[in-house]
Each structure stands twice: as structure tokens, then as C-alpha cells.
Amino acid sequence: MKKQIANFIVNGRPYELLVESHMTLVEVLRDQLGLMGTKFNCGVGECGACTVLINGKPRLSCSTLAVTAREKNILTIEGLTEGTTLHPIQKAFVDHGAIQCGFCTPGMILSAKAFLDDNPNPSKEEIKEALAGNLCRCTGYVKIVEAILAAAEVIGKKRRQFDQSKY
Amino acid sequence: MKPFEYFESGTVEEATQLLAEYGRRAEVLAGGIDLVPRMRKGQIQPEYVVSIQKIHGLDCIERDGEKGLRIGALTSLRTVELSPLIRNDYVVLHEALRSIASIQVKTMGTVVGNICVGTPASDVIVALFALGARLKIVSISQERMISIENFFVGVKQNVLQPGEIVTEVLLPIPAVGTRGGFLKMARTATDIAKVNVAVVLRIADDRCEHAKIAVGSVAPTVIRAKGAEEILKGKKPGKEIIKEAAEVAAKEGNPITDIRSTGEYRKEIIKVLVRRAVERVI
Numbered sequence: 134m135k136k137q138i139a140n141f142i143v144n145g146r147p148y149e150l151l152v153e154s155h156m157t158l159v160e161v162l163r164d165q166l167g168l169m170g171t172k173f174n175c176g177v178g179e180c181g182a183c184t185v186l187i188n189g190k191p192r193l194s195c196s197t198l199a200v201t202a203r204e205k206n207i208l209t210i211e212g213l214t215e216g217t218t219l220h221p222i223q224k225a226f227v228d229h230g231a232i233q234c235g236f237c238t239p240g241m242i243l244s245a246k247a248f249l250d251d252n253p254n255p256s257k258e259e260i261k262e263a264l265a266g267n268l269c270r271c272t273g274y275v276k277i278v279e280a281i282l283a284a285a286e287v288i289g290k291k292r293r294q295f296d297q298s299k300y
Numbered sequence: 301m302k303p304f305e306y307f308e309s310g311t312v313e314e315a316t317q318l319l320a321e322y323g324r325r326a327e328v329l330a331g332g333i334d335l336v337p338r339m340r341k342g343q344i345q346p347e348y349v350v351s352i353q354k355i356h357g358l359d360c361i362e363r364d365g366e367k368g369l370r371i372g373a374l375t376s377l378r379t380v381e382l383s384p385l386i387r388n389d390y391v392v393l394h395e396a397l398r399s400i401a402s403i404q405v406k407t408m409g410t411v412v413g414n415i416c417v418g419t420p421a422s423d424v425i426v427a428l429f430a431l432g433a434r435l436k437i438v439s440i441s442q443e444r445m446i447s448i449e450n451f452f453v454g455v456k457q458n459v460l461q462p463g464e465i466v467t468e469v470l471l472p473i474p475a476v477g478t479r480g481g482f483l484k485m486a487r488t489a490t491d492i493a494k495v496n497v498a499v500v501l502r503i504a505d506d507r508c509e510h511a512k513i514a515v516g517s518v519a520p521t522v523i524r525a526k527g528a529e530e531i532l533k534g535k536k537p538g539k540e541i542i543k544e545a546a547e548v549a550a551k552e553g554n555p556i557t558d559i560r561s562t563g564e565y566r567k568e569i570i571k572v573l574v575r576r577a578v579e580r581v582i
Contacts, residue, residue: 154306154349157336177337184404191404196336198329200306201353244403265490266402 139203143168144212152199159183159194162209170210170239181267184240185209191247191266210239213246221291222246225284226277233271241267245281253289257282301336302345308354312467315352316440320463322348328465329353330374333409334417358467361385369471371411377424378406390471392480392498396427399482401490412466415448418456421492421517425452427482429514429522430498433471439464452521478502478510481581483573487560493517494561497573501532501581508532513545513574518553518566525549528574537582546575 141148143166150165162168162185171194174182178196185194186208213220219227222242232238241264248255248263255263260281261274269277309315319326326348327335338344352358358374361383369390371380380386381397400406400423414424415435425448433448440463448469451458460466480500484493495517502510511532513525528549535541555566 153303155301155303155339157301157340176340178333178405181402181404190407192408193333193404195340196333196408198306198332198336198349201329201332201351248403262401263403266404268490 137200139200141199141203141207142205143207144209145206150199154198154200156199157195158185158197158199158202158207161199162194162207168209168211172236172239174236179268180237181240181244182237184243184267186243186247189247189250191244208243208246210242213242220246221287222249222281222284225280225287229276229280229283231272231276231280237267237269237271241269241277245284249281249285249288253285253292255282255285301339302342304346305348306351307348308351310354312352312355312438312465313440315350315355315465316438316463318348318350319465320440322350323462326350328416330413331376331409333405334413352465364470366473367470368473371469371471373410373412373465373467375411376407377409377411377414378403380411381406389474390427390431390480392430392482392500393424393427393471395480395482396423396484396496396498399423399484399496411469415451415469416458416460416466418452418458418521419492420452420455420519420521421496422522423482423484423493423496423516425522426496426514426516427480427498428469428471429524430480430500430512431471432500432512433469435466436468436470437464438467445470449524455520474500475502475510477504479581481577483577483580485569485573492560495555495566495569495573497570497577499574499577499581501537501578503537503582506536508535508537513549513578515549515553515570515574518555518570523553525552525570525574527552532578537578542575542578545578546571549574 136151136153139152159173162171172182174180176195178193183195184191187205222245226232244267260278327346329349329351358372360372364370387394428448434445437444482498484496486493498514500512511529513528515525516522528545531545550567550571553570555563557563
């Protein structure tokens with residue numbers, strides 16, 4: 134496949150990019166779009182640091198050929214922040230000390246977001262299972278799980294406030 | 301990764317035509333969670349990659365009358381894991397999928413892809429052996445059904461010829477009273493198994509009417525522990541019978557020593573897991 138122009142939708146914005154078939158999504162996000170939040174770590178699909186959401190589902194961008202992500206909604210960690218307002222999951226990670234070196238963090242947060250979107254009221258065990266594809270060498274995972282539990286509560290509260298405010 | 305020519309097939313016909321034309325110079329792309337990392341490592345360097353991702357009708361789990369339950373080639377491991385149909389009627393497959401830790405891998409990877417990679421340590425394949433699954437193989441000129449037990453001929457080697465792809469897995473409808481369970485021992489929650497075991501049994505009138513025991517990671521392919529099955533069949537599955545069956549199962553594998561475990565330990569663990577799995581299912 135020669136270099137072809139392909140349409141991508143990243144964090145809600147459309148991009149026309151020149152891609153070759155052998156390029157992975159993580160390379161395109163980082164090198165062509167300058168979105169450095171998505172980390173390149175093991176590069177072989179075993180650590181989860183490169184996790185992005187594609188149409189709401191968590192996928193490994195190091196193991197995704199960029200051409201296969203055309204025309205799909207891609208969410209990177211940069212897409213969670215609204216201006217300078219942190220997403221509740223990001224804030225919870227900060228507040229609960231769930232970040233040490235920060236390298237696993239974008240992948241962790243995106244996996245957590247995909248999980249909480251479908252499971253708003255999880256147990257600790259369910260959170261651990263949902264994040265099993267994301268490795269962390271620093272924290273020992275305890276505070277990460279606590280942060281996600283806390284974020285679930287905050288998101289739930291906001292949802293209930295919003296529902297009540299409609300009346 | 302080495303550059304390659306990329307095709308997105310719109311139909312199975314297109315895909316099989318391309319695969320027949322390019323033979324061993326081409327690889328199929330479904331989920332890509334095995335293919336892409338191996339290409340990144342340089343372990344395989346295909347000149348052509350034929351994507352089947354855009355083919356309609358391959359992402360499905362549906363009952364096909366009395367034939368059984370069809371799982372299409374693009375159905376992800378995660379979809380199958382979360383399916384109530386699978387959780388209710390094919391518990392052994394549900395448990396096998398639960399034992400695979402990474403949600404991302406399960407979201408991207410497909411059941412059929414996992415089968416076609418064919419590692420003898422595959423949790424999915426072990427469960428499918430115990431379920432008596434069959435595969436539909438399609439080429440440009442014909443279709444054929446094959447029992448999953450006849451699909452593998454060696455470590456990660458199967459009977460597919462150039463131009464053939466597996467389009468679905470068919471699970472037989474379980475008879476009333478059939479129960480199953482899956483057990484795995486690994487170094488960590490995310491690691492490949494040292495040994496994995498799947499058991500499907502049917503008890504009628506206190507006796508074991510049907511038994512399939514599959515063991516993975518102890519031979520070049522997943523195996524059926526047929527000696528162990530014979531011990532159980534027709535008998536009341538009491539402690540002594542189960543112990544005897546487990547001991548026979550341990551002799552049926554030929555496990556190697558590798559980075560994950562020694563052959564001796566694996567032999568012992570076959571015995572333990574078969575006993576535990578049968579006891580749990582009863």
C-alpha cells in the first residue's frame with residue numbers, strides 16, 4: 134500500500150492524514166498528531182500503556198494498524214480534559230495518590246473510563262478485573278483501584294444531580 | 301515493521317481469492333492482537349495482509365436451529381465472554397474467557413483468531429475441545445466442517461490450506477443436565493497457563509453418562525484425556541473414581557519443561573486440576 138490519505142476522528146476532531154499500511158495507531162497519534170499522552174511502552178500488546186478508546190472500547194494502539202482505525206471515534210487521554218477541567222477520573226487519580234511516575238496513567242484512566250461507562254457501580258474486585266490489562270510498576274495498584282471507586286461515586290452523584298435538576 | 305500490501309476484503313469470496321493467489325505470502329487480519337505484535341517483532345513478515353474486518357455477518361453469536369450455536373469469525377473474545385447465551389449454556393467457555401486477563405486483548409482478539417493461532421496453551425481451545433466444537437472452513441471452491449480436534453497437527457499448526465479461512469465455530473446444543481468447568485494454573489493472573497483443563501460432564505441416574513476432559517499446555521496440541529474419560533463413563537463419580545481418572549489423565553500428557561514450569565510439576569498439576577475440575581462440576 135502506498136501512502137494514502139485517510140480520515141481520522143480523534144477527540145472529536147477530524148484529521149486527514151497520510152498513512153502507510155504498516156503504521157500503527159500509536160505512531161500516528163504521537164508522531165503525526167503530537168498527542169504524546171498515549172504512551173509507547175512494550176510495543177507488543179502486553180502492558181496496556183498504549184490504551185486508547187475506539188468507539189468507546191479499550192484497545193491497544195501499539196497493536197492496531199492505523200488504517201484499521203479510519204473513520205472511527207478515537208479517544209486519547211487528551212480528549213478527557215475539557216479546557217483545563219479534569220475529568221472526574223483524572224481528578225480522583227490526583228486526589229488519591231494513584232500517580233507516581235505517571236507512565237501507566239493515561240492507559241489506566243482510559244480503561245477505567247470505558248469500564249465505568251458500562252458499570253457505574255462497581256466493586257473493587259470488578260475494578261481489578263477491568264484493569265487487568267494495564268500494568269503499573271510503581272503504585273502496587275491499591276490507590277488506583279481506590280481512585281476509580283471514588284470516581285465512580287462522583288460520576289454517579291453528578292448524574293443524579295443532573296437528573297434531579299431536570300425537574 | 302516491514303511494509304506490506306494491504307487489502308480490505310468486502311466479502312469472504314474476495315478474501316479467499318486473495319489468499320489463494322498469495323498463498324503463504326499473505327496473512328489474515330481479524331483482530332490483529334496476535335498478528336500485529338508478531339509483525340512488530342519481525343517474527344512474521346508477510347508481503348500481503350488481507351483484512352476481513354469489513355466483511356458483514358461475521359460478528360455474531362446466534363443459534364442455528366438444531367445445528368447449534370454459531371460464533372462468527374469476527375466475534376471478539378469479550379463479546380463471547382459477556383454473552384448470556386454462553387454463560388448459561390457453555391459455562392466452560394465462559395470460564396475459559398474469564399481466565400484471560402486483559403480486557404483490551406479480549407476486545408480486539410477474536411475466538412476464531414485464537415483458534416487459528418492454535419497455541420496448545422490456548423484457554424479457548426481447551427474449552428472448545430471439551431464442548432466438541434466444530435469449525436467451518438471456506439475456500440473459493442468449497443466449504444467443509446471439521447471437528448476442532450482434527451484441526452491441529454502440531455504446535456500452532458493446523459490443516460488450513462492456502463486460500464482457506466475459518467468463518468465460524470459451531471457449538472453443539474448441550475443435552476439437558478450437561479455441566480462444565482474450566483481451571484487453569486499460571487504464574488500470575490495475566491500469564492499463559494502452566495496447565496489448563498476443561499471438563500464437560502453429564503450425570504444421569506447418579507452415573508456419568510458423558511464425559512469430555514480436555515487438557516492444554518501438556519502436548520504439541522490441546523489433547524482429550526480419553527483414558528480418564530473412560531474411567532468416569534458409566535460409573536458413579538465418587539472420590540476414588542475421580543482420583544483414578546485424574547491419575548490416568550496425568551499420564552496422557554507429555555509436558556515439557558520451559559520458562560513457565562517443569563514437566564514434572566505440570567504432570568502433577570494435570571492430576572490436581574482434573575480432580576478439582578470434575579469435583580467442582582459434579
